[in-house]
Amino acid sequence: MSFHFLRTKDLTCTRRSVTDSPPSSPSPTDKSFRHDRLSRFDSSGGNASYRLGRTSSYLRRETWFGSLNNQDQDTTSKDYKMMYAEALQENEHLKSRLQDSKQELVNIRFQLDKLAQDKEALEKRVSGMEEEMKVLTELKTDNQRLKDENGALIRVISKLSK
Template structure:
């Protein structure tokens, strides 16, 4: 047995990872590796009885190893599938939540736009009525000023006529006084 171990140490080991081989050829590769190892073990020169025991022991070792690797691979695939499924479900839930928020935001936007339009229409009416009221007040005040000025002009005209009449009387009185004093 020690000769077998030393013989196995001298020979380079050939290892292939599972990622190097395709999934369909993994069992064929495993079987060919097992066959190579078995042929190396049988060529060591030991007796047929020990060779059979070693072969059975080696076969059981490789079959157990193969079972463990396949179980581990299945577990990793299931975990990966579960992870992808969980990630998909999480993304789907997030998308649904965001879609609902988007819909409520759109509804709020429509309501705000309607309120803005109503407010602008109200302001236009208010601004128009305010403008009319201010224009009416301005025109009324201007008309009042115009009527006041017209009255003042009439009074001035009356005063000028009165002044002219008084000048004429004054001139006549001066002439009468000058004739009397002579």
Template sequence: RLETAGSNPITSDAYSDRASSRTSAYTRRENRLAALSSRPGEEISKDYRKLYESALSDNQKLKSKLQGAQFELVDIKSKLDKVAQQKQEKTSDRSSMLEVEKREKRALERKLSEMEEEMKVLAELKSDNQRLKDENGALIRVISKLSK
């Protein structure tokens, strides 16, 4: 525990703050007890009551602080979970979008190659059509010469 506290300055500060607050609480308690031991009996019992009530109120304050910190921790954890879930959704959305884009790209490439093939066939058909027109014209000339 000391090694981790020493390697992390924030943790070591928090650790030293807690240690110094404990030490000061112990010192205050010892000072109160020393002051009580020098007083008469009835005054001591009143002081014990005051000490008990003081300790009780301190405990209540600490419990409320702890409860507030626990609520804050739960809130922060839920926010962290939401952010992690959103990040996961974005990642899955992004990957699904990439898959959709890849499929669309493949479909477009297939369509492009089909159109290129159709263009080749169309060019061949045009040349065949022109050749047939030329042959038809030649045959018409031959038939017209023969019929004269």
């Protein structure tokens, strides 16, 4: 950084920065100085060499983070591969269990249908037996009535034969 020495009224020298000095008309040496200074700056006003150093350090840092990221990605990709393999294995296991359950469900439905048919057959048989019981009770009552009539006829015949 350049400094200008200014003299005050009491003839003492004070040191001031170029940026602290008020704007004045440029002298030929100031023009070349500004030109040198501006040539070191890029169009955005920043120092080009500083920016390059900052960019390269940025790139180094990004590369380092990227390598860490790659290691993490390798680890995570291995983890994902392992998790994927485990998930596939579990899916196959669950599919086989599902297939077994479906087969068992088919067997149970078959047995249920068979039991339903047996129940219907038994209900028909029971209703048939109930009809037979009605007929048998009617026959018993008819048989009892006939026995009573037969006994009455036997008594009438025995009175007539005396």
